[in-house]
Amino acid sequence: xxxxxxxxxxxxxxxxxxxxxxxxxxxxxxxxxxxxxxxxxxxxxxxxxxxxxxxxxxxxxxxxxxxxxxxxxxxxxxxxxxxxxxxxxxxxxxxxxxxxxxxxxxxxxxxxxxxxxxxxxxxxxxxxxxxxxxxxxxxxxxxxxxxxxxxxxxxxxxxxxxxxxxxxxxxxxxxxxxxxxxxxxxxxxxxxxxxxxxxxxxxxxxxxxxxxxxxxxxxxxxxxxxxxxxxxxxxxxxxxxxxxxxxxxxxxxxxxxxxxxxxxxxxxxxxxxxxxxxxxxxxxxxxxxxxxxxxxxxxxxxxxxxxxxxxxxxxxxxxxxxxxxxxxxxxxxxxxxxxxxxxxxxxxxxx
Amino acid sequence: xxxxxxxxxxxxxxxxxxxxxxxxxxxxxxxxxxxxxxxxxxxxxxxxxxxxxxxxxxxxxxxxxxxxxxxxxxxxxxxxxxxxxxxxxxxxxxxxxxxxxxxxxxxxxxxxxxxxxxxxxxxxxxxxxxxxxxxxxxxxxxxxxxxxxxxxxxxxxxxxxxxxxxxxxxxxxxxxxxxxxxxxxxxxxxxxxxxxxxxxxxxxxxxxxxxxxxxxxxxxxxxxxxxxxxxxxxxxxxxxxxxxxxxxxxxxxxxxxxxxxxxxxxxxxxxxxxxxxxxxxxxxxxxxxxxxxxxxxxxxxxxxxxxxxxxxxxxxxxxxxxxxxxxxxxxxxxxxxxxxxxxxxxxxxxx
Numbered sequence: 001x002x003x004x005x006x007x008x009x010x011x012x013x014x015x016x017x018x019x020x021x022x023x024x025x026x027x028x029x030x031x032x033x034x035x036x037x038x039x040x041x042x043x044x045x046x047x048x049x050x051x052x053x054x055x056x057x058x059x060x061x062x063x064x065x066x067x068x069x070x071x072x073x074x075x076x077x078x079x080x081x082x083x084x085x086x087x088x089x090x091x092x093x094x095x096x097x098x099x100x101x102x103x104x105x106x107x108x109x110x111x112x113x114x115x116x117x118x119x120x121x122x123x124x125x126x127x128x129x130x131x132x133x134x135x136x137x138x139x140x141x142x143x144x145x146x147x148x149x150x151x152x153x154x155x156x157x158x159x160x161x162x163x164x165x166x167x168x169x170x171x172x173x174x175x176x177x178x179x180x181x182x183x184x185x186x187x188x189x190x191x192x193x194x195x196x197x198x199x200x201x202x203x204x205x206x207x208x209x210x211x212x213x214x215x216x217x218x219x220x221x222x223x224x225x226x227x228x229x230x231x232x233x234x235x236x237x238x239x240x241x242x243x244x245x246x247x248x249x250x251x252x253x254x255x256x257x258x259x260x261x262x263x264x265x266x267x268x269x270x271x272x273x274x275x276x277x278x279x280x281x282x283x284x285x286x287x288x289x290x291x292x293x294x295x296x297x298x299x300x301x302x303x304x305x306x307x308x309x310x311x312x313x314x315x316x317x318x319x320x321x322x323x324x325x326x327x328x329x330x331x332x333x334x335x336x337x338x339x340x341x342x343x344x345x346x347x348x349x350x351x
Numbered sequence: 352x353x354x355x356x357x358x359x360x361x362x363x364x365x366x367x368x369x370x371x372x373x374x375x376x377x378x379x380x381x382x383x384x385x386x387x388x389x390x391x392x393x394x395x396x397x398x399x400x401x402x403x404x405x406x407x408x409x410x411x412x413x414x415x416x417x418x419x420x421x422x423x424x425x426x427x428x429x430x431x432x433x434x435x436x437x438x439x440x441x442x443x444x445x446x447x448x449x450x451x452x453x454x455x456x457x458x459x460x461x462x463x464x465x466x467x468x469x470x471x472x473x474x475x476x477x478x479x480x481x482x483x484x485x486x487x488x489x490x491x492x493x494x495x496x497x498x499x500x501x502x503x504x505x506x507x508x509x510x511x512x513x514x515x516x517x518x519x520x521x522x523x524x525x526x527x528x529x530x531x532x533x534x535x536x537x538x539x540x541x542x543x544x545x546x547x548x549x550x551x552x553x554x555x556x557x558x559x560x561x562x563x564x565x566x567x568x569x570x571x572x573x574x575x576x577x578x579x580x581x582x583x584x585x586x587x588x589x590x591x592x593x594x595x596x597x598x599x600x601x602x603x604x605x606x607x608x609x610x611x612x613x614x615x616x617x618x619x620x621x622x623x624x625x626x627x628x629x630x631x632x633x634x635x636x637x638x639x640x641x642x643x644x645x646x647x648x649x650x651x652x653x654x655x656x657x658x659x660x661x662x663x664x665x666x667x668x669x670x671x672x673x674x675x676x677x678x679x680x681x682x683x684x685x686x687x688x689x690x691x692x693x694x695x696x697x698x699x700x701x702x
Contacts, residue, residue: 026497146377
């Protein structure tokens with residue numbers, strides 16, 4: 001066992017133990033990245049995969065199609081602010097939206113555990129459909145498999161989404177340039193803390209709900225308002241830190257954050273302190289960042305704030321030439337720290 | 352418990368018990384159909400889904416896109432003739448191909464159980480990639496989730512495929528018309544028996560391998576050779592009987608089979624007799640049927656037989672006006688029987 005002294009998280013994965021899959025391989029952090037680099041990229045080696053974006057863009061019959069896939073294994077299935085059904089729609093819609101695509105069609109594949117209550121399945125299916133309608137997407141193809149009792153965990157859902165990719169605009173994690181501004185649409189950490197509270201039976205003074213929401217109209221609004229959008233990312237497992245670290249690495253640029261500009265709700269900050277968590281690493285399901293050319297930052301911020309899901313938007317940092325590949329942060333105390341990728345696994349099965 | 356006297360299979364699902372998910376809901380037979388009709392269609396209610404084809408066809412940016420999804424939960428992961436990686440490609444490629452589409456791009460989503468050997472994951476990824484290359488499709492987007500030990504079963508894979516749908520030709524399960532011929536590309540039951548033998552440690556005189564294979568070039572060849580193709584289906588879980596029952600129901604027509612024309616390899620027939628299974632219900636992964644207008648049957652059969660995966664092709668029956676919605680069969684003994692849908696679950700987790 002090793003401890004990452006910068007973030008305070010314990011890394012559960014000594015190199016020698018990595019001949020088996022660890023929970024942390026699903027965290028969206030460093031271990032997930034290793035798994036992609038060591039196993040999947042060498043095997044699949046597609047240029048689309050190697051760009052490590054949330055969605056691929058391919059050409060079919062002359063049309064530019066965006067495509068993305070996500071499995072949802074969240075526990076519990078129902079949580080304050082959402083459930084696995086709505087999450088399975090928003091997660092995939094958001095992965096398309098941050099690439100600038102218009103989400104259109106979804107597949108939905110269910111892996112059920114024998115004995116799973118039919119009433120819960122109906123409830124999830126209804127929620128999934130409501131979410132799809134709210135996003136203007138249609139479930140057009142589906143699949144169901146059943147595994148024996150004890151070989152699954154109630155319900156896993158995979159959704160794969162396709163949409164119309166923009167013809168010209170190219171958003172990609174490798175396009176951040178020194179001077180670009182980093183915009184965030186609101187306060188972080190609510191999804192992770194809501195799940196954790198539900199799971200552990202914690203009660204806070206005011207209930208914390210997941211921020212689970214579809215970001216497609218917000219993304220479209222930002223893209224329409226400003227020309228210099230380099231890249232957008234929704235912040236899910238691995239939190240703000242992992243998304244920024246991936247962009248810093250892919251763009252070979254530094255990212256300098258200003259902690260005082262990063263919105264965190266008081267209840268979330270309190271819960272994080274109590275639980276020893278850093279909100280930068282906590283999962284979100286309705287938050288996104290946009291990397292924006294300096295001259296476009298003001299109009300992009302205005303567009304964000306003009307959307308119900310972007311009212312709390314802030315410019316939280318800048319892309320730098322210095323410290324290429326690293327994310328650094330000026331803390332509220334005025335000191336500087338490195339914001340590393342999530343090393344181990346903070347909260348398994350958060351999405 | 353009720354017994355289906357026509358097929359000899361026991362139905363494990365008394366109506367009252369159907370408030371929970373049963374293994375049979377994943378069988379591809381009657382219970383799977385109930386789940387789709389009772390839960391998913393009412394929830395999602397899309398016209399594309401309601402046609403109950405293996406793939407949806409949607410329009411994106413002016414292009415006709417075919418889309419299909421499948422999760423693979425097969426046990427064991429490695430079996431004679433294939434593994435979960437190759438199966439995950441062929442299964443999805445075949446679902447596109449039988450709709451007349453050209454398979455192009457795949458997503459691949461992995462749900463791993465904590466502790467799963469990394470060496471097996473590499474082996475599966477390599478096999479998946481080899482299969483994709485053999486089919487001329489590219490894995491362009493991927494996802495990995497990890498669940499705790501005891502909450503999964505090693506590895507589940509979802510693949511979703513998109514392809515170019517034919518512009519004019521309309522293949523659909525509701526298009527069978529009286530007089531149409533039913534073509535089958537070869538001997539049935541090999542996948543199911545190979546898996547069962549491996550699982551139960553059975554040994555036969557000559558080893559039975561899964562017939563797991565990509566059918567896209569065979570489908571294309573048949574479509575090119577003949578104009579009157581109404582519908583094609585690959586035969587997976589639920590076997591030949593379920594595919595034909597679905598077509599009979601969707602087309603409101605009868606289907607009359609001639610048992611003597613249905614190829615079954617001697618070893619498979621022997622294993623089925625020993626195990627009390629009916630080859631009509633046993634899963635395949637490289638077999639397909641085509642429903643063909645009478646005047647096109649001879650050229651379609653010739654085209655099938657001209658392909659390495661169709662050498663053993665036969666015309667196994669006819670679509671009838673009588674017995675609409677039912678599949679009947681003239682047995683080798685000259686008697687007639689109804690070939691019902693798979694009622695319970697013959698072999699869970701066959702794909």
